[in-house]
Amino acid sequence: MILKRRDFLKTGSLAAASIMLPNFLKALTLPDSLDKDNKVLVVLQLSGGNDGLNTIIPTRNDIYFKERPRISIKNALNLTDEVGINPALSYFKELYDGGEIAVLNNVGYPEPNKSHFRSMDIWQSASGSKEFLETGWIGRYLDEECHKCTHPTQALEVDDMLSLAMKGKEKKAFAFKDPQRLYETSKENYFKSLYANHHHEDETVEYLYQTLGETINNASYIFEESKTKSTNQIYPKSALGKDFKTIASLIKSDINTKVYYLQVGSFDTHINQNQRQEKLFDDINESIKSFVADLKANGLFEDVLLMTFSEFGRRVSQNASNGTDHGTANQMFFISGGLRKKGILNALPDLQNLNDGDLIYTEDFRKVYATVLKNWLGADSTKILGWKNGVYDFV
Secondary structure, X not given: OOOOHHHHHOOHHHHHHHHHOOOOHHHHHOOOOOOOOOOEEEEEEEOOOOOHHHOEEEOOOHHHHHHOOOOOOOOOEEOOOOEEEOHHHHHHHHHHHOOOEEEEEEEEOOOOOOOXXXXXXXXXXXXXXXXXXXXXXXXXXXXXXXXXXXXXXXXXXXXXXXXXXXXXXXXXXXXXXXXXXXXXXXXOHHHHHHHHOOOOOOHHHHHHHHHHHHHHHHHHHHHHHHHOOOOOOOOOOOHHHXXXXXXXXXXXXXXXXXXXXXXXXXXXXXXOHHHHHHHHHHHHHHHHHHHHHHHHHOOOHHHEEEEEEXXXXXXXXXXXXXXXXXXXXXXXXXXXXXXXXXXEOOOOOOOOOOEOOEOOOOEEHHHHHHHHHHHHOOOOHHHHHOOOOOOOOOO
8 A cells, every 4th residue: 555645644643653653652551550659750841942030030139120121020929038930820839838849040051052943952852062962861761761661651742743852762752642633543444444454565664554553553542541530620721731631641540651741832032022921821820730739639749740941041131022032041840749849949040140141050951850860760860861960859
């Protein structure tokens, strides 16, 4: 049977999953449930470069208000006498008051790159600014940990395409946007007949057909597992809300996944920043509020760590279009009932000590990854990252 290009393009998420995610698929038939003492990591990528200075606000810093006369946040919700949070993140304030969130400021890397694509590659691959790696930090975690697993099911990405972060040399995560859509697509006669009647001597093409067959065989399992633990929790109807609902359903199911990955954006706020950021924050705020409530209702919040990152922050001074341009260092959030340290973990950015108008990082993001890998997932962070400069103790 000949696969025509126009038919191939119609496959949507199924095609994306089939091509990107070979050996991982058979694992989704594993019935073992997640042990109670096992930890789950959820990574939320804030795509586009979120403005950290209008997220965690230095409420008593005159330089901040001077450099941002029109876009500074003047009604921040106070976390401390000198630190506030954007009012659109009101639930984050509740988490702070309850000791269920930690904030690490000034996170970045040496010789930062201000290109969205390049800086995102650096963050996802955990490379230096001069390195070009073809594997991601979570993918290398799969390579390191899953060689011991007969049926590894360690990582899922809620998207149509797989991010670099999730690709290892030998192992890759599995990406799908919606379990039901994947299931319904797999049931179409076209795909069944495509796989049933195929035969091709070319090794690469045969490999793709095999992967397609594995996807079809496992789509039903993913869908059924996503329904095993029903929820009364109401989630926002936004794409992000649906993604978090999907992740919650799978965390509660018998899939032994360790890492979930999703993204929201774009935070590339060159123009009219406050309106765009507020809309995105509202979505994040309500989605995470529902997600945490769901986890708490099922006794899982202590074993799940939600971590956020963005490829870079923004410049300190606003631009002429009531926005901000590409910058450097930024903050990261960590949300869990199992944090060892909570609140504001380190000092806010030093607005008196800048590099050509940009923040100077003080915390290397690879140390954060090493911390999560070692302290939360119990992995060998040195082998995975090559990082030997210690870890933090917030988890």
